[in-house]
Amino acid sequence: MFISLLAVIALGCIAWLGAASGFQYLIGVVLPYAAVLVFIGGFVWRMVDWAKSPVPFRIPTTGGQQKSLDWIKPARLDSPFTTAGTVGRMLLEVLLFRSLFRNTSVEIQKGPRVVYYSAKWLWLFALLFHYCFLLIFIRHFRFFLEPVPFALTAIEFVDGIMQIGVPRMFMSDVLVVAALGFLLARRLFSEKVRYISLANDYFPLFLLLGLVGSGIWMRYFAKVDIAAVKVLTMGLVTMNPVLPEGIGAAFFIHIFLLSCLLAYFPFSKLMHMGGVFLSPTRNLPNNTRAVRHVNPWNPPKKYRTYAEYEDEFRELMEEAGLPVDKTSEEAAAAE
């Protein structure tokens, strides 16, 4: 845990020192380009690598009634029979974290009684984090698009509808910090989650907190020169990089942490973003008895045949009056 925290703090310091000692072009232009390349290249490579590997069996985990007899109501989404149902199931998983919604926690009480509590906090905060992050991601397009599309302005308006402070406070900023805080607190204080957590579980959380934190710092406190930032970002997207004067150090910390996140992404558990679509227990229909699934590497059949079986047991079978394919005489004659 501490190592991850220190690593993120170190990254922040590097950026700050770098910005202060004349490496602004490196941090503001070169690294972001490199990070985007690594991200796209890495992401595509991982996805292709997964997608190329075969799916020998159709093994959905069924979360409800199968489709069998006409008068029994199947669970169309939790145990989908059709492609449409499977797509629906995947949408529920990706957009609403369906499986996590089932979450319960168990406790052994006196009696003894094993009790299951519904435990949707993880689901709620996980969803909150991902959607806020998505929203913030979308909001950032104001730095990459000129003119700023109306839809973006509308999103910003809604996000800032609480009308607190100047500049207007975005709800997503507050919520994303709260959600990340919850996810981190779980890791620290839930015994089970703490026990399974590795440095590479804390690291993304700290990195994201650092990223979000530096963004908030920049917007509400350091109040960096937004116009200058936009010149830089527009320069980046138009492949015409320029480095305007007078952007505060906070910005360089922010963009450096972002570069780290992008470059880290494809080689980490954050790839769950791509992997969730490829999980064979979720993205296949529960219809294996109706529609044959083909294994591309199906080995040849090798089994003990009936003839071999009868050869061993023929006499016993005949004595017991069981039908045989070859009588003892026939078998003897054949030899």
Place this chain on the structure above:
Amino acid sequence: MSKLPTPDKLIATIPAFPMEGWMDTKPDFKPGTWCYPAKVDNMKALGMPNPHEWSADQEDWNLPENWEEIIYEGLKSRLAKHRSLKVFMDICVRCGACADKCHFFIGTGDPKNMPVLRAELLRSVYRRDFTTAGKLLGKLAGARKLDKDVIKEWFYYFYQCTECRRCSLFCPYGIDTAEITAIARELLHELGLGIHWIMEPVFNCNRTGNHLGIQPHAFKEIVEFLCEDIETVTGIKINPPFNEKGHEIVFITPSGDVFADPGIYTFMGYLMLFHEIGLDYTLSTYASEGGNFGSFTTFDMAKKLNAKMYAEAERLGSKWILGGECGHMWRVVHQYMDTFNGPTPPKMEVPRSPITGTVFKNAASTKMVHIAEFTADLIKHNKLRLDPSRNDHLTVTFHDSCNPARGMGLLDEPRYVLQNVCNNYVDMPENTIREQTFCCGGGSGLNTDEIMEIRMRGGLPRGNALRYVQQKHGVNTMACICAIDRATLPPLANYWAPGVTVYGTHELVANALVMRGEQKRTMDLRQEELPGMEDE
């Protein structure tokens, strides 16, 4: 066998989490926690790699000399063959949603029985050998070196997973620890490590057609013996056909039903049902096993044993296969059989119930129907005369086996059947049934007596839910649709909810079945007096 603690003691001894991290703890191979090793002769006969003498409680497991290379190559080839493994190795975020979903974790408190850590046991080795971060950062990135202790740990924990898939249901990415366990067991098998309780049935099944090693003549004798019991109870003499060609249907069920109490009553139930509806079927001694312990060893072994079903249907010229009550058998039939050994023999046809005309379109390709589907259809079409009051002394609940629940979705068919043959039916609490059902504690070949304490610990959630309905609703009967359950649930019930008796679903069907020409029933299939139906 080591002595079992009392239930209270068992719960009181669920330990707290250790202080050390999980990479620094080692399993303690106490008696009662590990299964006996497979016999070298069986392993040799089946052509398994590196058969050798070893035992889990010994220091040295006599691994083959190049064991590290075997594991490395084995893992590499499996990563190339299974997208599931590859994706599951990479995307776990360690959110912990699966952690307390495993019955073995609930009952043992051992953190490595949390599905996520069970998977990490393999994942840590994968990271080190197959990911850059793991190679560079080592332990910091959750990677660790493969050593002999890791192999021991794998053996300990991958044989404390019943491949029930409950964790997979709750994981936001569907990471299926059962799949990881199956593949880890394959790797252990490459080193010659397997367990007796699984390999003996596999050996038998290959040779004699069934797990119990019953030879053809004995199989026939036992069934005929059961028919005598049916005659005693109903006055009707049944002569089931064996290995006969030209029947419409081959019926295949786990051999445990032919052999062991209380499965035999379920088997009698099938025969009575088929007789009553005049089904055109045959039994087979060559394919006399529905279950597939091969599926607890390797995919290839599962395929090898399963191949007999289609081979026999082809030889006998049957149109389709009807399958009996069994859990893992149906995982294999529903999700693997057609892929393993299909396409089906050319003479087979899409299953159609000869009694009701219902076409089982859901089995159009595999051409095998579950008996609960078949019977539910019969009842729905009013083809059975039933007297559920014969089961009135029973208050019945139903245990969903893991495999039909989470690897098939067979949930309402057996309930429909039960509710039509019993007047008193209640479900256990919702977090413990249907797709959220809990394992009996002995699935995936772990139903062996030497690990009884582990089984009872794993059985805690199921047993406790049973106890709950026993106290609240007076449940005295637990019905199931699985031959392993019929072996594992009686000790579980005895331990966690004494007073509850375990029945196969078709035993209860047959008790309620009014057969043409039967004598007045005064006894159930167990030849126990039916209350209220005594001779006057």
